[in-house]
Amino acid sequence: MENRREFIKKSAIAGLGMSISAGSYARIIGSNDRVRVGIIGFSDRFRQSLAPAFMDHSKDMNFAIVGVSDIWSRRRDEAEQYLKGKGWNDSSFFKARNNDELLDRKDVDAVIISTADFQHAQHCVAAVESGRDAYCEKPFAESLEDARRAVKAVETTKRIVQVGSQRRSAPNYHAANNFIKSGKFGDISMVEMTWNVNQPGRWRRPKLVSEIRKEDTDWDRFQLNRPKVAWDPRKYLEFRLFYPYSSGIPGQWMSHQIDTVHWFSGFDHPRSVVANGGVYVWKDGRVNADTFTAVFDYGPDNDKTKGFQVLYSSRMNNEAGGVKEYYFSNGGMINLDTNKISPEGGLEEKYAKDMGMKANLLPTMSLGEGPKMETSANTGSDPMTSMHMQNWMECVRTRKEPNAPARVGFNHSVANIMATTALHTGKRVTWDSTKQDMVIS
Numbered sequence: 433m434e435n436r437r438e439f440i441k442k443s444a445i446a447g448l449g450m451s452i453s454a455g456s457y458a459r460i461i462g463s464n465d466r467v468r469v470g471i472i473g474f475s476d477r478f479r480q481s482l483a484p485a486f487m488d489h490s491k492d493m494n495f496a497i498v499g500v501s502d503i504w505s506r507r508r509d510e511a512e513q514y515l516k517g518k519g520w521n522d523s524s525f526f527k528a529r530n531n532d533e534l535l536d537r538k539d540v541d542a543v544i545i546s547t548a549d550f551q552h553a554q555h556c557v558a559a560v561e562s563g564r565d566a567y568c569e570k571p572f573a574e575s576l577e578d579a580r581r582a583v584k585a586v587e588t589t590k591r592i593v594q595v596g597s598q599r600r601s602a603p604n605y606h607a608a609n610n611f612i613k614s615g616k617f618g619d620i621s622m623v624e625m626t627w628n629v630n631q632p633g634r635w636r637r638p639k640l641v642s643e644i645r646k647e648d649t650d651w652d653r654f655q656l657n658r659p660k661v662a663w664d665p666r667k668y669l670e671f672r673l674f675y676p677y678s679s680g681i682p683g684q685w686m687s688h689q690i691d692t693v694h695w696f697s698g699f700d701h702p703r704s705v706v707a708n709g710g711v712y713v714w715k716d717g718r719v720n721a722d723t724f725t726a727v728f729d730y731g732p733d734n735d736k737t738k739g740f741q742v743l744y745s746s747r748m749n750n751e752a753g754g755v756k757e758y759y760f761s762n763g764g765m766i767n768l769d770t771n772k773i774s775p776e777g778g779l780e781e782k783y784a785k786d787m788g789m790k791a792n793l794l795p796t797m798s799l800g801e802g803p804k805m806e807t808s809a810n811t812g813s814d815p816m817t818s819m820h821m822q823n824w825m826e827c828v829r830t831r832k833e834p835n836a837p838a839r840v841g842f843n844h845s846v847a848n849i850m851a852t853t854a855l856h857t858g859k860r861v862t863w864d865s866t867k868q869d870m871v872i873s
Contacts, residue, residue: 465494466494466495467496467542467828467829468496468522468541468542469495469497469541469542469543470497470498470500470501470528470534470537470540470542470544470564471497471499471500471501471511471543471544471546472501472531472534472543472544472545472546472547472555472559473501473502473507473545473546473547473555474500474507474508474510474514474546475547477569478546479514481814481817482544482567482817482821483497483514483515484812484814485811485814485817485818485821485822486821486825487518487810487811487813488810488811488821489818489821490520493822493825495825496522497520497522498521498524498525498526498540499525499527499528499534499537499540500512500515500525500526500527500528501528501529501530501531501533501534502528503529503530503649503650503653503654504644504648504649505529505648505649506644506648508527508528508529509527524539530650530653531555531559535558541564541565541828542564542565542566542592543559543564543565543567544566544567545559545566545568545569548654548671548677548678549571549574549671549672549677549678549679549683550574550658550671550676550677551654551656552568552569552570552572552573553568553573553574553578553579553581553582553845554578554581554582554656554657555568556568556582556585556586556838557581557582557585559591560585560586560591560593561585563589563591564591565591565592566591566592566593566594567593567594567596568594568596568838568841569595569596570595570596570597570683570687570688570844571683571684571687571841571844571845571848572595572687572841572842572844572845573849574676574677574679574683574852575676576845576846576849576870578657579841579842579846579849580842580868582838582841583838583839583841586837586838592824592827592831592833593834593841594820594821594823594824594834594835594837595836595837595838595840595844596817596836597687597688597820597835597836597840597841597844598816598819598820598836599688599691599695600691600695600820600835600836601822601823601835602816602819603800603801604768604799604800604801605692605695605768607799607800608692608696608759608766608768608799609695611773611797611799612696612697612759612766616794617759617761617773618761618762618763618792618794619738619740619762620759620760620761621740621741621760621761621762622740622741622742622743622760623693623740623741623742623743623759623760624742624743624756624757624760625686625690625742625743625745625757625758626744626745626746626755626756627685627689627746628745628746628747628748628750628751628752628753628755629748630748630751631748632714632716632749634748635672635673636670636673636716637669637670640665640669641665641669641670644665644668644669646663646665651663651668658676659676670718672684672720673716673717673719673720674719675719675720675852675856678720679720679848679849679852680720680724681720681721681724681746681748682724682726682848682852682855683848683852685746686724686726686744686746686847686848686851687844687845687847689744689757690728690742690744690847690848691836691840691843691844692757692768693730693742693847694840694847695840697730699730699731699732700846701843701847702728702729702730702742702846702850702863703729703730703731703733703739703863704728704729704860704861704862704863705726705728705847705851705854705860706854706859706860706861707724707725707726707727707852707854707855708724708725708855708858709721709723709724709855710723711723712749713749714748714749722747722748722749723746723747723748723749724744724746724747724855725743725744725745725746726742726743726744726745726851726854726855727741727742727743727744728741728742728847728851730742733865754769755769756768756769760777761794763775763778763779763792763794764776764777764778764793764794765794766799768799771798771800771801772797772798772799773794773796773797773798774794774796774797775793775795775796778791778792778793778794779792779793780793820835823835846870850863850870853870853872859872859873860872860873861873
């Protein structure tokens, strides 16, 4: 006869309509149980942002970091020193040489995945198929094959996976989405987005490149399903500069912004995209563009008379313009830099009257304050990542779908991969919804 605790667990699962095998019951987390989290990849991203965000909520949510997996011995040691130095590690903290060692353990309930861009989807598959929930950094995937496999694994296992599309947890973006969905904004006619920096060292790690030794890591395991090539410390440590280990700008920056297009419009993918760009300034051996522009067409697949255009541009060699997100309708615009709705650019009466039309001008409104960009005094976390991490932790407890589930990651991956393919082929790329695949023309 099963004990009362097991009966309650099974009853709760049945009430949620979830089908979980008997072998998985031991991994169901009770409302008061400590959630033991393993780190897959001790990256700069984890150190600088994810760890502080996690620690903002770990005490209240009863979560703990119990171990780390990294194929570079130096990173494993650095993880231990970093976490112990801040008092953020669990007393049972362990170091695993690879993900197989970490996922073979029984004392890990969930993982945070912060590895190289092209590895996210594959590491997510391994995590959820082993029965772990996961916070998975974006981009979710850098190939359609990996994206399909990952989203299928997540939806089949019913694990809680949050993709690092942080805008999904920000109140100002929720306000913009609600305003558009209410119909008050009118039809989206165009979206303009930029992400500009002037940083020659962005994604460069010259000191580490000179120090890493092949024998201290596992180069073959690092490459996973990418074409096998000779040891290259730059591709290992500066992977964001080298295709096919990363798409660079599309995967790192555009993925955040294009996701809001899908969210606000309800469209899961672009109908088509053309793109151009190149390495125009930072000629340091990189492959991925330092200047990139893509033009997307979004709208219903069965009605080409409806839709809108998205113009996305990014450069790493001049920061003028910064990070901008503008949504336009015939009545005005939403500026997600200032978090204002305004009639700017809307149809004025003097022009409408000439065509027997009425003026169309949005009211001037605030979307409320976005996340305060000051870092936490206690942990050093940034607020947007902190809110997004909190949402994941809450959903691990409640088994509710997080703000950015795997399907969100799949959708931004489709847009990124289409844009990257257009850039590399110099051709127009369209999405075939029947075949669920892109077409190069």
